[in-house]
Amino acid sequence: MLKLYCAPKTISLAVVTALNEGVHWEAIRVDFGEAEQTKPEYLSINPKGRVPVLVTPEGALTETGAILEYLGETALPNLVPVDPLQRARMREEMYYLGTSMHVNHAHKMRGYRWADQQSSYDDMQAKVPETMTASCAYLEPLIVGPYLFGTEPTLADFYLYPIATWLESDGVNVAAFPKLADWKAAMEARASVQKAISDGFTG
Numbered sequence: 001m002l003k004l005y006c007a008p009k010t011i012s013l014a015v016v017t018a019l020n021e022g023v024h025w026e027a028i029r030v031d032f033g034e035a036e037q038t039k040p041e042y043l044s045i046n047p048k049g050r051v052p053v054l055v056t057p058e059g060a061l062t063e064t065g066a067i068l069e070y071l072g073e074t075a076l077p078n079l080v081p082v083d084p085l086q087r088a089r090m091r092e093e094m095y096y097l098g099t100s101m102h103v104n105h106a107h108k109m110r111g112y113r114w115a116d117q118q119s120s121y122d123d124m125q126a127k128v129p130e131t132m133t134a135s136c137a138y139l140e141p142l143i144v145g146p147y148l149f150g151t152e153p154t155l156a157d158f159y160l161y162p163i164a165t166w167l168e169s170d171g172v173n174v175a176a177f178p179k180l181a182d183w184k185a186a187m188e189a190r191a192s193v194q195k196a197i198s199d200g201f202t203g
């Protein structure tokens with residue numbers, strides 16, 4: 001059975017919700033309160049000290065986008081468009097989420113990755129509402145509805161979901177993005193997302 005190292009309120013929720021779409025899997029919760037992700041035992045599983053890690057029969061896999069793509073090629077092909085351009089469009093948004101929007105968010109709590117001075121952290125933190133709002137403004141017109149690319153969700157929808165749960169605490173005025181709000185409601189109507197919420201992965 002697939003196992004996932006994961007923690008509430010993190011990007012690992014993307015994989016939790018995707019797995020809940022139809023895979024038998026087991027959660028191994030990493031206790032961020034105890035900084036378990038920084039301990040040697042966890043670093044032997046993922047030297048990057050991050051979640052998620054998917055443990056497959058052939059070995060451990062890290063990086064949300066790579067894990068989602070693996071699931072799309074194995075257990076969840078329905079979450080991957082058949083048309084090459086549509087598939088690339090899905091990846092276009094997944095790369096954006098991984099390299100830009102998630103990184104924007106990380107500037108709130110993880111400034112020590114990039115700087116050493118408290119004033120730098122304060123500056124980075126103060127910028128988060130602006131950069132996350134800009135990311136929402138980029139996404140809003142792209143949303144076809146009810147899902148990102150239309151009637152069916154793709155891997156990109158699951159990647160976006162955890163990030164969408166961070167917006168209010170990141171200082172985004174979510175009322176300014178009605179398509180994003182409707183999209184989030186559509187995701188939350190899915191049994192997979194409901195299960196993740198009731199299992200405590202959103203907070």
Ligand SMILES: N[C@@H](CCC(=O)N[C@@H](CS)C(=O)NCC(=O)O)C(=O)O
Binds near residue numbers: 012037049064098110
């Ligand atoms: N690029 C990685 C980023 C993973 C990542 O940054 N995860 C965060 C949670 S959202 C984490 O584990 N942080 C732990 C830490 O910084 O100590 C991915 O998408 O999987």
